[in-house]
Amino acid sequence: MKIKYTLIKKDNNTKARLGKLETNHGTYDTPMFMPVGTNATVKMLSPEELKDVNAGIILANTYHLWLRPGEDLVAKAGGLHKFMNWNGPILTDSGGFQVFSLANPKDISDDGVEFKSHIDGQKMYLTPEKSIEIQNKLGADIIMSFDECAYYPCTYDYMQESVERTLKWAKRGKEVHNNPNQSLFGIVQGGEFKDLRAKSAIETVKMDFDGYAIGGTSVGEDKKTMYEMIDNCIDYLPTDKVRYLMGVGDPLDILNGVKRGVDIFDCVQPTRIARHGNAFTRYGKINLKNAKYKEDFTKISEECDCYACKNYTKAYIRHLLMVKETFGQRLLSIHNIRFLIKMTEEIRQSIENDSFDEYMQDFIKKYTNK
């Protein structure tokens, strides 16, 4: 069956929404944060550890799994869930973001996109049909339309062309999508141009997808612009479908997204910065490699209930990072993911209590004051 979103409660003071998402692999509350597991693994974490941090949906990537090990192999293994031993829900990104990160503008045509494989430089060709076909074989609960995440900044004319292209691609993908157990999401583009965002949203909604994503943010624009991008399209999205802000997961951005009516987020930030020695705390991000933590025998965060905070000190984790033991990176990855997920738990609670606005102001005050 398809996913089913139910709006449980709307916040009084903001557009924040409390919702419920039913999937073939369990029911989860929104707003939620989805950890990213590009290569069918959330880097450094086992599925058991993901359960421990109370993860819901996790992300995998079409482009990466297409190259290795190949969608046919995953299908042969019995699908992505079985292959990676994750029985929670999975969402696969379409490979659209790799248009942004791997291809040149000249390689993008209305038909599809030519990539150079990041592994061996081989030419690869991805089309909306191909992306959906791969995703059908991978078997995630939610699959994404193949879109163009345009460069920022780009001209109005280019963005207009890009939005048209993404709409056509969405339509083509929807036509070939043939797995009734997978929900297909459309993606709103349009950059910072208000009318293009509106048009993209309206036309995408007309195609009637199972959920809607806002793409093309966090590509180099400032925060104000990013929030405007959301504001400029979110009211065109139906209230009875889930809304996903792609690639966003900075704590402050999650709050601002929720405030504007976003339900789900994903981001590589918690795991990437963890591998580089950084941890989220209520009082801002800290760098565990800093000399000041050398003899700091306290936990990363007093408020945190994660495995790392329950058992280890900053001094020990710093030591692991300094000697390049990967256990340090693992502990920080666990902590950072738990930090964001716990944050969404509190956000939900605050919406339920009609105190989201207060929660957000309080969080920002602590997080930015230091």
Added chain:
RNA sequence: GUGUGAUUGGUGAAGUGGUUAACACGCCGGAUUGUGGCUCCGGUAUGCAAGGGUUCGAUCCCCUUAUCGCACC
């Protein structure tokens, strides 16, 4: 004891009689938003063992001392 070769930052080292002593590692910071995992960007020796001399000018040439290595007695 005699002869001989060395001595450059936290480490391994390059280098030249003349503006800011290369590079690497380490260390100290910073970045990181649909992941091309262990990356990227900065900073880091007011000084070349110590003292004296030659020179317009010495880390580089000379002398003495110290330390270390090698060879011989």
